[in-house]
Amino acid sequence: MARRFTELVKLLFAGTLLAIPISPLDMLPDLEESLQPPADEEVIVLEPAPTYGVVFHRVQPGESLVLLAGRYGSDVGAIKELSGLKKDLLHPGQELKIPIEVKDESEPRLPPGVQEYTVGKGDTLEKIAKTYGLRIIDIVSANPDLASLDKLPLGAKLYIPTKSKGLLITVGEGADLGSIAARYGVKLDDLAQTNGITDPLSLRPGDKLIIPGVAAREAMARLEERRKEERRLAEERRRRLAAQRAARLRQVAYRGGTSVKGFQWPLSSFRITAYYHDANYYRRFRRVHTGIDLAAPQGTPIYAAKAGVVTAAGWSRVGYGYYVKINHGGGVETLYGHMSRIAVRKGQTVKQGSLIGYVGRTGFATGPHLHFEVRIGGRTQNPWSFLPH
Incomplete structure (x- = not known):
């Protein structure tokens, strides 16, 4: 008995919990004492341990932001913002503030070097892959459920393998390290080492594992086919819209003929880029659009929409550039900017159809076009209701 006890002691280490058998009578509490806590006992309420913090790191030769982000998870x-960095370039000896998060042990575990990335505005797989020195298939293998190679939803989460590359899987119920290694044909030691697992029994459902040397080629092929289909549909949509625009242009782009109100279009060929009180125009320039914009090449002839007398012909101080204004009688005017x-x-x-000028981009204009207005009693009206269509 003494020999067995000696052998047991040799196996003990700091922190080991032992079950010491005692008499059953010793396990019964004193009921009177258990009902009343000691009067002088101080009750201490422990605050929960912090789940985040900052590491102060001094840059060593060869270190980069991507490397440090992967090392500290x-x-x-976040490192650039907290450290006040404007550029990605680091210098040896530079001190950084690295925000870290202490993950709850109940949360699914990620393999070493795998970090979460939040998709931002303008992000693409190509851009993200270049930032981390990866291939597209490396990111696809870590995110085999991706829906598209080109459409990344803003705010979506991606897993980025900054250390070992391979297929990232989620451990299912009843799975263990051995069965997973056998399923994917990898060595058990390689699987454990890649994922930083020293205790196979610590693996839990929901944990993430990198399967080294395995790429999501089927997922990549599926996404490439999806990309071809998306581009085909986009091209069909582009052609359909172009045909609609062309049909619309053919309906309105002519000099002959007048509307029931006696107006004709001031250009023989054009593209409408902004309508009266156009919402897109207002969002872009923060001003109300008081006419209709007809885009055409520089120097395209401009014709009078209706007969009348020229009341202004020169430079405008309010953004029209070189402009002409014609009075058609009865308080009706047209303006050409x-x-x-x-x-x-x-x-x-x-006369109606007389040449009055040429298309340009003078004044407040981002490209060659004619700004056409109709006014009644000095107030602008929607030109569309005066023109033939």
């Missing part, structure tokens, strides 16, 4: 953007050249003078009488 942090994020490149952003001209490159003017072909009439103030006081001149013009």
Whole structure:
């Protein structure tokens, strides 16, 4: 008996819990004492351990932000923001503040070097892969459930393998390290080492494992086929919209003919880029659009929409650039803005269809076009209701 006890002691180490057999009578509490806590006993309420913190790290030669983010399980953007960095380049001796998060042991475990990445505005798989020095298939293998190679939802979470590359799987119920190694045809030691597992019994359902040397080629092939289909549909949509625009242009792009209100279009060929009180125009320039914009090449002839007298022909101080205004009588006026050249003078009488100038981009204009307005009693109206269509 003494010999067995000696052997047991040799196996003990600090922190080992022992079950010491005692008399059953000793296990019964004193009921009176158990009902009343000692009067002088101080009750201490322990605060929960913090789940986050900051590591102060001094940069060593050869270290990079991506390397440090993977080592500490942090994020490149968070390190830069907390450390006040403007660039990604690091210098030996530089001190960084690295935010870390202490994960709850009840949370699914990630393999060493695998970190979560939140998709931001303008992110693409190509851009993310280049940032971390990876191939597209490396990211796909870590995210085999990706729905598209081109469409990444803003705020979506991606797993980025910054250390070992391979297929990232989720451990299911009843699975163990041995069965997983056998299923994927990898060595048990390699699987354990890649995932930093020293105790196979610690593996739990929901944990993530990297299967080294295995790539999600089937998922990649599926996504490439999906990409081809998405691009085919996008091209069909582009052609359909182009055909619709062309049909619409054919309906309105002519000089002959007048509307029931006696107006004709001021250009013979054009593309409508902004309508009256256009919402997109307002969001872009923060001003109400008071006419209709007809895009056309620089120098395209501009014609009077209706007969009348030219009341203004020159430079505008309020953004129209070179412009012409025609009075058609009865308080009705038309205005033609952003001209490159003017072909009439103030006081001149013009017929409907007379040449009055040429398309330009003078004044407040981002490209060559004609800004056309209709006014009644000095107030702008929607030109669309005056023109033939």
